[in-house]
Amino acid sequence: MTTAELSKVLFAPTTFLLYVGAMLAYFWTMAQRIDRAPAVEGQGAAGSVHVPGRRGLWLATGLASLGLAAHLGHLVTRSMASGGRVPWGNMFEYSSVMGFGVVLAGLVIFQWRMRRPEVVGFLLLGAILTMGGALLVWSEPGPLMPILNSEWLKIHVFAIMLAATIFTVGFVFNGLYLLRETAERRVAESNQARAVGSTVGAAYSPAGTLDEDADRDSSADAVPERTTLPDAVEGVDLRGGVSDPTEELDEGAYGRALKAAIDPRRLFAGTWLATAGLSWVFWAAEGWHRESWSGLGEFVTLVNWEGFARFFTVNTVLGVAAVIAWVLLARLPAATTLDSLAYRTIAFGFPIWTFAVISGAIWAEQSWGRYWGWDPKETSAFLTWLAYAAYLHARATRGLRGRGAAKLGILAFAVLMFTYFVVNLVVTGLHSYAGL
């Protein structure tokens, strides 16, 4: 077996299967924690505390780590097979490295440092989607064009990939936030309707005064409102017993209420259609240049079943991902937490993206003799920067904070995907030699 073949086998199926297995194990663990009561369950002897899904979590972590090791092996062998260059010289390789980064961040930052294993399954899903996209543009390992043979390839492309990886993580959080927030809001609304019916709480409205207070503080990542009380964590009640007992809600009942607030069929259809807004590119990319749009007869030849299959698969997988998130809705972190995670992730990625665009301009000045030429890739990288800048500003704008900002964050990720796929596959420009 040559190094190139070994590299391919390590990527698909090895890494793929390990990631899929790890993802399923994470989801299974989360489901375990919902189904069994999360309350402390004495194990009898020696006072050991049984946390549901602990073995599942070990399994998931193990599989994900093995997957990471296999992925690393793939990257190293691919680099060797390409003649010792850095393994990010074409679209397949970018996607692969980005998937690697997402999983690494999930394990190291979110599971180990922040102790949030419940989001890692979704990050794995994001990584698998990215890598599935990589397989669509598979290319054999090979040498680079001389124009790419520069130190800036390492710096610029690595920064772009790093920022795109971080933005992918931010997208996952924003998507989960929108879902969870919608559910929480609907549950709160129905509770409120009940409360108004029983003439309770209308006179004194803590939420109203809090909103006012929040608006006054126009800083970007304002402290999340602690109107929501900390829940019981591993048997320790953080509320210190001050809270009104009528606000006590049964954990399971609340979870069921959250799930009941969202119609999974509508969620699936909505996600499917929203994804279709961008993924039509896979369908259209083939034959885009070959055929003319001027006559209907020629237009018909645009229907290519392979492209349609990709289009359909991507939409359906994202739709299924949304439904999985719905199933695990009760185990997701609270909406405020997800919002905060999304903001922190994107605020971390934004300076890196800025640096990547600047380093791209420096490289362009050195290589193409101009720092900025409105090449399609440059333009859309700038556009992505604008979109994320808009997200960060929206977080600091009253009336847009929360849902509005999260929607902008989703839109910004769509722009990133546009930059990545549409510009590489459909629009020709100076970056296109690096494309496939």
Add this chain to the structure above:
Amino acid sequence: MRWPERPTGGVRPAGAPYPSRPPPPAPAPRTSLPVSQVDSAPPPEANPEVRPSGGPRIPGPGEAVVLFWRWLRRMKSALYLLGLLGVLTVIATLVPQQPNVPTTVRAWRAGTEGPGVVVSGLLDAVGAYDMYGAPIFLATLALLFTSLTACLIPRYRAWWRLLRRSRPPASGSPDHQPYVQTFGTTAPRDEVLAAARTHLRGRRWRLRDPGPDAPDQVAAERGHVLREGGSLLFHTSFYLLLIGVVVGQLVSFSGQVGIVEGQSWADTAVGYWSYSPGRLWGDDDHRAFTLTVDEFEVDWYRDPEFGGTPKVFLAHVTVTRADGSSYQDTVGGNDPLVIDGMKVHLLDWGYAPRVVVFEGGQVVHDAHVTLGATEQGLWRGAVKAPSADPDVGLNAYLYPYAPERENGPVPTGAPWADDPLLAFEQYRGDLRLDRVQNVNTLDLTGLQLENDAYVRPGEVIDLGNGVVVAFPELRRWVGLQISNRPTVPLLLLAAGLILLGLVPSLYAHRRRVWVHVRDVGDHTRVTVAGRTFQRPQAFEPEFARVVAALRDRLPPAPDPEVPATPDLTEVLRR
């Protein structure tokens, strides 16, 4: 009040999740009657209408300016403008741009490609074919910068005040702050306050002067100057960037030229193939050096696996400066050459066969013809010989590797010139050289295709009509860009400042700490309270460290069972 419940539990343990409970019910929508239905509303005649009713009021010109300025000052307006800029940029990504791909634009305008003539006309009307020079784009950019200015002026003033005169406020009720920790110590109050001051000042907190208004506490603040300052630096740097770009447009110069191997070229205003100077660039700004291309080195991977992937592009040149000094150097893909401030980039290359044309026994053309690469592994160009009568025009096509087989030559599409074949199409008639035209294509208007033929290196062929063509040798030419952009360092500085301002504007966070003391029996009760405006996750460990450091500095109260929170009787007594 920010917090409905008193967070008596102190700091949230690190790693513990945030709250995941539903928020308390929102207030019921307030139902109030419209004013007209309220009995106390004044009768109409008591409050006559100031302006005639009917239709919306149109503001006067001065007022309109004020309203517009106010609109611009809102962050939402800036977001809308950013969004509009984004939409225009999307259009520019999807629609071919005149400066980048003029041929595609021509095809779109003619309707042979793209969405058709009607849509094309609409695109032209909004300037979509040259979006970055279009009035709508420039107007949006100008509005965005105006909006930025409108936002920044008050922020500068406020920041200056912050820098000069800010002092953290005293807290009326430290126990009600979001982060509260209390402990007891035997040290007297003044010693506690002094210790708190020393510690916080050492950590570069800005302290409130001790005064009679709040004698029992130390108030400290951090992060506010840096965060806002970073944000201001970030936004201000865009002006620097704008200045760099605009001034750069005026004083920069760039031109392209193709030089055949073995030939020389001098840097003068008339020597360029294409020439785009800024308004303030003068002809005598050229450095008048001479560039000789000694050899152009190009090679490819020739194995079947990566066939055609280029391996090396390198031009070996000899530079002769205006003062006569001369040296040898190379120009490569990522490796521009700088001569007296002029940057030389290698951007293009092609084959340059020497073509000699005889007409009626006379040499009417003898030069290297620069052929440009096309997509099909084919290089093409044109030979123009106006000294013949009538003019001879030849379309020249070069297949670099077209070995001879039984059925004639077979072009392989490989780019290396192992077995080159040069084909001609002969045209006769007026070449219309009095008009502006591309060096590498014939203006076929009114020309008659006579015949075609091909030739190998060293061969001579009779094209008929008395025209004989010889192909003595094949060389290569390099396409160089010579440019001078004096504002690039300024742009680099602006970009660096943008990054320098961005990081603190996202990561610096404004937070306050109060150390409050109270005599309780024989010891002093110390309350450390904190509040952060951003990044609670970064503040929590910092707050914990402040509390721990103060605890360590002060002798603990003898009774270790000091309650963590003030008991109820004490609260009631206050």
